[in-house]
Amino acid sequence: MSVKIGIIIGSTRPGRNGGTIARWVDTVAAKRTDAEFELVDLLDYDLPHLDEAVPAMRGQYANAHTKAWAEKIAEFDGYIFVTPEYNHSTSGVLKNAIDYLYAEWNNKSAGFVSYGAGGGSRAVEHLRLVVAELQIADVRAQLGLSVLSDFENYTTFIPTARHEAQLDAVLDQTVAWAGALKPLRESAGELAAA
Template sequence: MTKIAIILGSTRPGRNGEAVANWVYDIAKQRDDAEYELVDIADYKLPHLDEAAPPSLGQYTQPHTKAWAEKIASFDGYVFVTPEYNHSTSGALKNAIDFLYAEWNNKAAGFVSYGSVGGTRAVEHLRLVMGELQVADVRAQAALSLYTDFENFSVFKPAPHQSEAVGAVLDQVVAWSGALAPLRATSSDTAAQ
């Protein structure tokens, strides 16, 4: 069965992302089209990138990198839950993404973002990063406003239509993850030779 990670892309104390990621995961668990797992980057305690070799070489030496690589490699697609900080994603999420390369390749990604303008600028940045990592990003996006989907900018109360937006993201990520399976199989066969 297709495996999709819902990646919580903030490590900030008191982060709004935890409520958002749990909400996305609750929506996903009601579906039977894939196996979903919530992955919190905070659990991996990744320092600033501390591998000597570029990630594209796959020569990981640090135990935290190896654990992160194993987890990310186990999925067929991803839904990134990202805040928007200064017109971009969180530094913690960008750092976590930058630790790896091949583990991301030939998979699909969707985005659930939050911020003053729905986190849309963070997603635009992430779409560029995904392209470099050979990740197919889907069109659907759930963009949550701090003004209308949070009370006092901190208590998560999503508008009803946002559940439909998440459903569309999941639909596309699952479909594209399945469509890319032959590419992943070819890459695995080539790596084994």
Template sequence: MTRIAIIAGSTRPNRNARAVAEWVHEQASGRDDAQFELVDIADQGLPLLDEPVPPAMGQYAHEHTRAWARKVASCDGFVFVTPEYNHSVPAALKNAVDYLYAEWNNKSIGFVSYGSAGGTRAVEAWRLIAAELQMADVRAQVVLPFGSEFGEDLAFTPTGAAAEALTEVLDQVLAWAGALRSLRD
């Protein structure tokens, strides 16, 4: 069965990434066309990139890298739950992505973004990064602006429109994961 990782992409204290990723996972888990796993980047124990050899060589010196590589390699596609920090991607998730290369190749990726502008600028940056990693990024995305999808205390309160957008993202991620299967095999 197709395996999709939903990656909570922030490690910041009091972050929204975990709540948003749990919502994505809850919505996805109601489907029977794939297995969905919530992966929190905060739980991966990845220091600032400390591998002495470029990741394209696949020669990992540290067990934390090898464990991360096994996790990513076991998936057919991804949904990144990404905040937008300073008009771009969060450093912790970018660091985790930069640890690996081949494990990302020929896999699909979709985005659920949040922030003051809904995280759209982070997703634009992620699309460039995904292309370099030979990933197929899907067109649909979930945009969660603080003004409409979060309460005054920034508690996540998704709307029905967000749920509809998520269904489209998941449909596209699964379709592309299937289409790319022959390249991964």
């Protein structure tokens, strides 16, 4: 049973490190045969500050940008969130993108690759709270990258064998949980169709 995992680039900042990291994650993931992976760049989705009048839990999206985002996120069985750490949290643009939707996230898995001065661990702590509310099962393994020691001049990511081994653990767990949660997604879909 193959699953599809979205690798979400959680920054739109000019000169961001997230794009390079996410492409490396995708390259490592492409070596696997147990899942299909796809990069999802928030730059490709023009999501203004949350502008839906009806709460996402109702699934009554009014705007074309929300519908396009919902369609993309619904395609996946799990996610790898590549997040920066800004001011001890994740980026505002990633939190905003997450808040747009509800059911599209449910009963799926999530792993985290973070970066920042302290490896982005506080951004992941916050994201774990957020994804739990969306019924996403977050995995224990995570990869934290320090811009002080894992990058050259704070901008050029230099991956090592240690990084790849840690990423493999994140991918192993995310793929396994995505597969394990498939019956829940299927029964939720049957209930919605009834």
